[in-house]
Amino acid sequence: MNSHTITHRQLFFLIVQTQIGVGVLSLPFSLFTKAKIDGWISLIIAGLFIQFSILAIWKLCDRFPHNTIYEILPKLMGKNLGLVFNFIYTLHFAFISILILIMYNSIVGKWILFETPHWVIIFIMTAVGYYFITSSPREIARFFVIVTPLLIVLFVFILYAYTDVHLLYIFPVGQTGMLTIIKSSSDAVVALLGFDASLVFLAYSNGTPAKNIKVISFASFCITVLYAFIVFTTYIFFNPAEIIIVPEPVLYMLKAFSFSIIERTDLVFLSIWIISVATSFISYLFIAAKGVQTLFGLNDHQKGAPYVAIFCAVIAIIPNEKLEVLMWNKYISLTSLIFSALFPIVLLLIAVLRKKQEKGAASS
Amino acid sequence: MRKILSLLPVLLLLTGCWDQAMLNQTKLITAGGFDYTKDGKVLTTAAVPQSVAAEAGQGNIVNQIFSASGNTARQSRLRLDRRVAERLDASKNQIILFGEAAAKKDIYQLLDVFYRDPKSALNAKLAVAKGKASDVISTRFEEPKMSSGVGEYLRDSIRSAEESATVPKENIQTVCPVMFDPGQDFALPYLEPLKKTVSIRGVALFHEHKMVGTIREPLSVTYTMLTGEKHTIAMSTTKKIFTNKKPELMNYVTFKVKKNKRSFNIDVTPEGKVSAEIKLKMKVVVTEYPRDNLATPGEVENVEKRLSKKLTKDANKVIQKLQKMNSDPYGVGRHVMAYHYPVWEKLNWKEVYPKIDFKASIDVDVIGHGIIE
Numbered sequence: 001m002n003s004h005t006i007t008h009r010q011l012f013f014l015i016v017q018t019q020i021g022v023g024v025l026s027l028p029f030s031l032f033t034k035a036k037i038d039g040w041i042s043l044i045i046a047g048l049f050i051q052f053s054i055l056a057i058w059k060l061c062d063r064f065p066h067n068t069i070y071e072i073l074p075k076l077m078g079k080n081l082g083l084v085f086n087f088i089y090t091l092h093f094a095f096i097s098i099l100i101l102i103m104y105n106s107i108v109g110k111w112i113l114f115e116t117p118h119w120v121i122i123f124i125m126t127a128v129g130y131y132f133i134t135s136s137p138r139e140i141a142r143f144f145v146i147v148t149p150l151l152i153v154l155f156v157f158i159l160y161a162y163t164d165v166h167l168l169y170i171f172p173v174g175q176t177g178m179l180t181i182i183k184s185s186s187d188a189v190v191a192l193l194g195f196d197a198s199l200v201f202l203a204y205s206n207g208t209p210a211k212n213i214k215v216i217s218f219a220s221f222c223i224t225v226l227y228a229f230i231v232f233t234t235y236i237f238f239n240p241a242e243i244i245i246v247p248e249p250v251l252y253m254l255k256a257f258s259f260s261i262i263e264r265t266d267l268v269f270l271s272i273w274i275i276s277v278a279t280s281f282i283s284y285l286f287i288a289a290k291g292v293q294t295l296f297g298l299n300d301h302q303k304g305a306p307y308v309a310i311f312c313a314v315i316a317i318i319p320n321e322k323l324e325v326l327m328w329n330k331y332i333s334l335t336s337l338i339f340s341a342l343f344p345i346v347l348l349l350i351a352v353l354r355k356k357q358e359k360g361a362a363s364s
Numbered sequence: 365m366r367k368i369l370s371l372l373p374v375l376l377l378l379t380g381c382w383d384q385a386m387l388n389q390t391k392l393i394t395a396g397g398f399d400y401t402k403d404g405k406v407l408t409t410a411a412v413p414q415s416v417a418a419e420a421g422q423g424n425i426v427n428q429i430f431s432a433s434g435n436t437a438r439q440s441r442l443r444l445d446r447r448v449a450e451r452l453d454a455s456k457n458q459i460i461l462f463g464e465a466a467a468k469k470d471i472y473q474l475l476d477v478f479y480r481d482p483k484s485a486l487n488a489k490l491a492v493a494k495g496k497a498s499d500v501i502s503t504r505f506e507e508p509k510m511s512s513g514v515g516e517y518l519r520d521s522i523r524s525a526e527e528s529a530t531v532p533k534e535n536i537q538t539v540c541p542v543m544f545d546p547g548q549d550f551a552l553p554y555l556e557p558l559k560k561t562v563s564i565r566g567v568a569l570f571h572e573h574k575m576v577g578t579i580r581e582p583l584s585v586t587y588t589m590l591t592g593e594k595h596t597i598a599m600s601t602t603k604k605i606f607t608n609k610k611p612e613l614m615n616y617v618t619f620k621v622k623k624n625k626r627s628f629n630i631d632v633t634p635e636g637k638v639s640a641e642i643k644l645k646m647k648v649v650v651t652e653y654p655r656d657n658l659a660t661p662g663e664v665e666n667v668e669k670r671l672s673k674k675l676t677k678d679a680n681k682v683i684q685k686l687q688k689m690n691s692d693p694y695g696v697g698r699h700v701m702a703y704h705y706p707v708w709e710k711l712n713w714k715e716v717y718p719k720i721d722f723k724a725s726i727d728v729d730v731i732g733h734g735i736i737e
Contacts, residue, residue: 110482111482112383112482113380113382113383114383114482115382115383116380116382116383117382120380120382164538166541166542166545166695166698168695168698168699168701168702169541169545169698169702170702171701171702171703171705172701172702172703172705175705237541238540238541239540239541239542239543239544239545240544241544241545241546242540242541242543242544255482255486255537256486256487256535256536256537256538257487258487263485263487
């Protein structure tokens with residue numbers, strides 16, 4: 001276990017990098033279709049909601065120190081039901097990995113590589129994912145820390161949009177009504193997913209529980225602020241009537257900027273963004289591989305890794321039309337909402353009611 | 365070390381080969397023009413600069429002009445492609461021109477191709493040409509013969525007009541949000557081809573997707589000032605502030621704007637009556653004043669007063685023209701929409717705008733006058 005532990009700082013970067021992923025490019029669009037120009041408020045509300053899920057996940061993992069979700073489930077629900085839920089969770093995380101691949105493929109195929117066959121795009125990403133998950137969580141975390149400065153580059157690019165914005169587009173605030181705003185925050189929660197990676201990675205952290213909750217909560221807070229900033233920027237860059245025909249507003253916005261050296265800023269942005277996608281993909285693939293390890297009682301997760309990777313890649317190739325992609329997105333988003341955001345709260349309730357707790361854990 | 369060396373060949377595999385665009389198999393369009401033919405078809409004209417090796421080893425640019433018509437913009441492009449040996453590529457396009465007749469119909473329908481294609485150059489300039497766009501593009505200009513293609517030449521002409529604030533800064537993407545906005549319109553440079561040059565005559569005003577009129581050059585500078593443009597490299601204009609001096613030349617003063625501050629007030633009464641006022645506070649430097657007596661504060665004040673009066677008059681003239689054309693480039697409607705949404709919903713802005721009370725005033729402050737008094 002020793003070489004497998006991560007510090008609480010590394011945990012911060014793990015969560016940040018898992019949260020930033022495919023969602024960021026189309027988030028302003030998907031929020032707009034529901035909450036109109038008040039989408040950015042929905043996002044902030046969603047950011048508050050997920051803090052509850054985070055609290056639940058942390059409390060749950062606190063009761064069972066150094067246990068991943070796959071070890072907690074059988075202890076909570078008994079052996080048989082635990083096995084069923086382990087299977088569901090493994091499948092769930094595998095499908096999130098698949099969704100990341102699908103969305104990544106559709107955007108790359110649409111924006112840069114028009115002629116390259118889809119399976120090539122998908123297999124390249126899968127190969128990267130597989131290579132990374134054969135290493136230990138500490139090595140993965142180190143990589144995530146190294147690539148984090150790249151986020152600053154993305155941030156600076158988006159900042160450039162302020163040379164041509166129409167601040168008035170955001171008014172009148174609250175035009176859509178509070179109820180719609182709160183309802184559409186469920187879509188925003190999906191984009192903020194990634195904190196659920198702590199269900200597994202918390203088990204490796206060697207920080208104190210107080211430090212752990214601080215870093216996870218702070219990581220989500222940072223991402224909520226970053227996303228709100230991005231959504232807000234695109235809403236004042238595009239006209240409300242225009243944004244409904246631009247599914248990737250962030251890229252489209254960057255495409256319009258050109259500097260004397262870089263003409264197509266969106267291509268530079270995409271190349272960096274792919275790394276963010278890769279980090280999310282690696283996280284989820286790792287979690288899925290961990291699930292396979294528990295399910296089949298393997299000694300280490302590396303043994304199951306190639307099968308998980310190939311499974312994800314093959315499924316991700318199936319949808320090839322835009323509408324199919326949207327359908328997959330819709331259903332996987334829905335299951336994510338249930339299993340990643342809501343179910344941890346239920347699990348915590350079960351643990352409290354049945355007074356399940358690992359010996360040695362500090363009683364609260 | 366051997367490990368690293370063995371990894372090097374992998375680099376060769378990373379590039380892939382599906383998505384390559386060979387430069388020798390493409391023709392890069394630098395200027396495109398749209399017109400309508402008599403039977404309502406879209407006529408696309410494209411200029412492709414081709415470098416021809418001259419004898420002394422110096423490159424020389426020859427502009428090849430192609431044109432084709434079709435039912436839509438894309439169809440005419442595809443037909444254009446069939447007339448050219450290589451593949452036409454618009455990713456380095458510098459300017460898109462609309463013939464005046466085409467601009468008066470609808471420009472969004474023609475621009476759809478550019479918004480949709482991920483490879484298109486969204487930072488290309490847009491302009492309206494007096495007469496036909498194809499005439500402008502196929503004119504044999506004096507300047508571009510040697511150095512660059514017609515696209516670069518037109519783009520640079522527009523850029524220099526932007527620097528002198530004759531036209532506002534716009535490109536394909538910047539007009540798009542405004543085009544969709546029911547509460548704001550935009551303006552594009554208005555070109556006129558002369559025999560061997562092209563002259564920027566002012567701005568072409570739009571309402572929704574259609575061109576509705578023009579404001580000619582020196583007044584177009586006042587138009588740009590009213591947009592609240594802070595200052596451009598050479599936002600200068602010449603105004604007649606005296607009427608009785610001889611020779612005629614003595615009546616004029618030329619100044620350069622150093623700082624331009626706009627306050628935009630929109631009032632909506634409870635009954636839904638809209639009134640708007642633009643106030644500009646300008647700090648200017650006098651760059652030409654043949655009367656040469658700016659030594660006393662009284663004289664400076666006199667010039668300031670007369671300039672303010674003259675500019676205010678011009679500004680109101682611009683606004684009157686805009687209301688007459690029913691073009692709202694300053695976004696009065698947008699302000700009403702943003703701050704008085706319930707009122708906005710009741711108004712039929714298209715009918716209300718020409719009738720609203722809309723005024724402007726410009727206050728000039730002379731802060732310098734070159735190195736002589």
